[in-house]
Amino acid sequence: MKKISLSILMISLMFFAAGCAKKYVAPPPEPKKETVKEAPKTEKAVPKEEVKEVIVPAEKIRESDAAKKEAPEVPAPEDASAIFRDALFDYDKYDIRNDARPVLDKIASYLKKNTKVKTLIEGHCDERGTNDYNLALGEKRAKAAKDYLVSLGISAARLSTITYGEEKPVCTDHDESCWQKNRRAHFVVTEK
Numbered sequence: 001m002k003k004i005s006l007s008i009l010m011i012s013l014m015f016f017a018a019g020c021a022k023k024y025v026a027p028p029p030e031p032k033k034e035t036v037k038e039a040p041k042t043e044k045a046v047p048k049e050e051v052k053e054v055i056v057p058a059e060k061i062r063e064s065d066a067a068k069k070e071a072p073e074v075p076a077p078e079d080a081s082a083i084f085r086d087a088l089f090d091y092d093k094y095d096i097r098n099d100a101r102p103v104l105d106k107i108a109s110y111l112k113k114n115t116k117v118k119t120l121i122e123g124h125c126d127e128r129g130t131n132d133y134n135l136a137l138g139e140k141r142a143k144a145a146k147d148y149l150v151s152l153g154i155s156a157a158r159l160s161t162i163t164y165g166e167e168k169p170v171c172t173d174h175d176e177s178c179w180q181k182n183r184r185a186h187f188v189v190t191e192k
Helices: 001-021 058-070 079-081 101-113 131-151 177-184
Strands: 118-124 159-165 184-191
Touching: 079 101, 101 131, 118 131, 131 159, 131 184
Parallel strands: 118 159
Antiparallel strands: 118 184
16 A cells, blocks of 8 residues: 555656646747938939019909909808708608708708709608608608799709609618608709
8 A cells, every 4th residue: 555655646746846847948040130221312402493473464364353252152062061951840740941041051052053953852861760661751841942942033954853762761770860860851962
């Protein structure tokens, strides 16, 4: 029994001693640094260009200023996005609200000045209601916006409508302030 105990003790010590041995891990070699010689800088004298003075008669300046004042202010195409804002609607309604009238008036004014512009009017709804109901309501909203613009003198041929119902929300929260943003007629310039 003593021999077995002593054997077990010796084997245990051997394993313990073997397990504690530290292994040497060589550090990775440092990358070689290459020396790069810079090319000598050479400065070349650049000849100065001659500056020519242009004299414009005062009456030409006055004429161009007068032409600017007489020209009607037509927003640049990139400014059209500021004009073509959404007209918002009340819940379950497609009547033009009082706060949507100035938005539609600005759009009509822009379209009168830019007679080649055609517009697509998208009708949108919030997420409440069935898909079929919201598609029908979106169509009524787009048509109401179109009818209002036609009443302001815009040709119906320049305005087309489409309904998306609740399919393209601008806000995905589930509260009244978000739903209000989704109940809208949205305007897209289709041709210039």
